[in-house]
Amino acid sequence: MRHLEISDLITAVDLRDGSRLPVRRDEVVRQLRDGGDERAARIVAGLPTDRDGTLDPDAVDRLLISVHTELQRLSEELRIGNRLVHLLGPLFTAIRADGAHPGPYRLVDIGCGLGYLVRWLAATDALGPDVELIGVDLNAALVGEADRLARAEGLDCRFVHGNAFELPEAATVYVSTGVLHHFSAAALTGFFQAQAASPALAFCHFDIAATSLAPLGARVFHRARMRHPLGRHDGVVSAERAHDDATLLRTAAVPGLRALLYEPRGLSNPFCTTLRPILGVRPHLEAPLRQALGGRASRRLVGPEHLGEAARPGEEVAR
Ligand SMILES: C[S@@+](CC[C@H](N)C(=O)[O-])C[C@H]1O[C@@H](n2cnc3c(N)ncnc32)[C@H](O)[C@@H]1O
Numbered sequence: 001m002r003h004l005e006i007s008d009l010i011t012a013v014d015l016r017d018g019s020r021l022p023v024r025r026d027e028v029v030r031q032l033r034d035g036g037d038e039r040a041a042r043i044v045a046g047l048p049t050d051r052d053g054t055l056d057p058d059a060v061d062r063l064l065i066s067v068h069t070e071l072q073r074l075s076e077e078l079r080i081g082n083r084l085v086h087l088l089g090p091l092f093t094a095i096r097a098d099g100a101h102p103g104p105y106r107l108v109d110i111g112c113g114l115g116y117l118v119r120w121l122a123a124t125d126a127l128g129p130d131v132e133l134i135g136v137d138l139n140a141a142l143v144g145e146a147d148r149l150a151r152a153e154g155l156d157c158r159f160v161h162g163n164a165f166e167l168p169e170a171a172t173v174y175v176s177t178g179v180l181h182h183f184s185a186a187a188l189t190g191f192f193q194a195q196a197a198s199p200a201l202a203f204c205h206f207d208i209a210a211t212s213l214a215p216l217g218a219r220v221f222h223r224a225r226m227r228h229p230l231g232r233h234d235g236v237v238s239a240e241r242a243h244d245d246a247t248l249l250r251t252a253a254v255p256g257l258r259a260l261l262y263e264p265r266g267l268s269n270p271f272c273t274t275l276r277p278i279l280g281v282r283p284h285l286e287a288p289l290r291q292a293l294g295g296r297a298s299r300r301l302v303g304p305e306h307l308g309e310a311a312r313p314g315e316e317v318a319r
Contacts, residue, residue, distance in 0.1 A: 003241040004035050005234040006044060007067065008182060010060050013138055018161055020140065022054045043229050061141035065114070067231040068142060071178075072116040074225055078274055080177055080206065081120035085127065087204055087262060087277060090292035091173065092127055094285050095201055097292075101172075103130035108171035110164045110205075111179035112137050115146030115157070122155040133157035134169050164191060173202045177275065180207040180248070181241045188243070188251040192280060196256040202281040203257070209276050210242040211265065217274065248278040249304045258283045260301045267300050 009028045012021040025047060032041040047063070048056040075081075088107075095101050107127065109118050112135030120126075122133050134157065137143045146159040162168035164179070165187075174195050183191055195203045208214055215236060222235030243251075245264045252259035257280035268276065279301070281289060290298040 003237050004032060004037065004040065005182070005237050005241075006032070006040050006230050007064060007234050010044065010047065010055055011064070011139060013163075015163055015166075018138075018140070018163070020057060022057075023060075024053055025049045025055050026053055028055075039229075040233050043233060063228070063230065064139065065141060065145050067226070067228055067234075068114045068145075070226045070228070070231050072114055074221070075116045075177065077225070080275065081117060081124065081126065083275065084117065084175065084177070084204070084206065084277075085121075086297070087279070087293070088127060088173065088175070090294075090297075091202055091204065091279075091281070091285075091289055092131065093292040094288035095172065097288055098285065101201060104132060105130055105172035106132040106134065106170065107173050107175060108167070108169050109133075109135045110167070110174055110176040111182070112146060112159065112176075113139075113142050113178075115143075115150060115159055117175070117177055118157045118159070119146070119150055119153060119155055122150070122157040123153065131172075134171075135159045136162045136164070136167065136169060138163055165194065167194065167198070170198060171200050173204060174200055175204045175206070177206045178208070178238065180205050180243060180278070181238050185243065185247050185251055188247070189254065192252045192257070193254045196254040196280060201285060202279060204277045204279045206275045206277040207248075208239050208242040209263070209265075209268070209274060210244040214239040214242060214274075246307050249302075249307055252278050252280050253304050254280065257281060258286050258303065260286070260303055261306075263300050264302055264306065267302070 009031060010023055012023050014021055025044060028044045029041045032044060048059045050056060112118055115135040118133045118135040135146055140161045143159045143161045150157055160168050218236045218239035222232045226232050226235060245261055249259050249261050260279040263276040
């Protein structure tokens with residue numbers, strides 16, 4: 001069975017200008033059936049269309065906002081903000097200590113959805129007042145809702161409609177949560193390369209840990225926490241298509257950045273490590289980052305050499 005997420009299929013964007021493209025329901029249903037996913041095909045077959053069979057864009061937006069609102073509850077429960085600050089706090093300490101990089105700094109969250117992480121960082125001021133906070137997403141409806149929530153909450157952050165592969169905002173540090181599995185391994189290399197080629201000093205991308213327990217854990221967790229069948233379906237597929245440690249370390253090993261994986265398999269408890277990040281840092285920042293992290297956390301941060309042959313750069317296979 002091919003692992004396709006419904007949310008990736010029911011919206012389409014013209015990547016040249018970001019405008020929305022019509023999506024035919026029967027085409028999405030066919031793709032899902034061809035992939036052997038009858039349950040997902042039935043979910044899409046129940047979505048409203050116009051007379052020509054084009055999915056109703058407003059209904060799709062409302063659905064995605066509602067599913068992402070449920071996703072936000074998962075982020076709260078998994079304490080994703082604290083997890084990020086556990087690593088980014090020491091990273092910004094290392095950056096500030098290095099005289100070559102005076103602030104202010106900018107954090108850009110790629111594929112921010114409703115902007116929970118950026119809004120949490122703005123509300124808690126966890127990274128300090130010298131870090132500007134921006135979220136970017138390909139989905140204009142999610143960006144609009146993220147912006148509305150930030151205004152309602154009186155938060156100092158902003159949201160921009162844009163593509164992860166042609167980033168509209170420069171950053172000191174790029175981050176993401178739950179986005180990497182949307183990209184093939186081949187695309188991941190380009191994603192990391194673009195950030196390495198920018199003036200950014202680091203990236204830190206959290207995604208589902210590809211453990212043997214992940215699909216079962218995702219099934220139980222999404223069943224308990226998400227109401228809409230689309231959210232339940234995509235949550236499980238996300239875990240099934242999560243990239244393994246070797247793929248993350250191999251694709252993130254791009255020129256100019258040192259790839260580091262936090263809590264790889266074997267150094268983490270699969271019952272506790274639900275999401276964990278792949279980092280890329282300018283090589284001169286690795287030692288101060290490790291120092292700021294402290295011995296215990298630093299030992300959980302490994303480079304491609306940790307996995308030997310398996311993490312060597314090589315031909316990536318498209319998904
Ligand atoms: C599973 S959601 C995660 C949202 C959010 N980061 C969170 O943790 O709640 C994946 C997000 O990535 C966005 N996305 C997918 N492909 C993208 C791309 N090429 N550029 C920017 N955003 C993208 C989707 O629109 C969606 O909001």
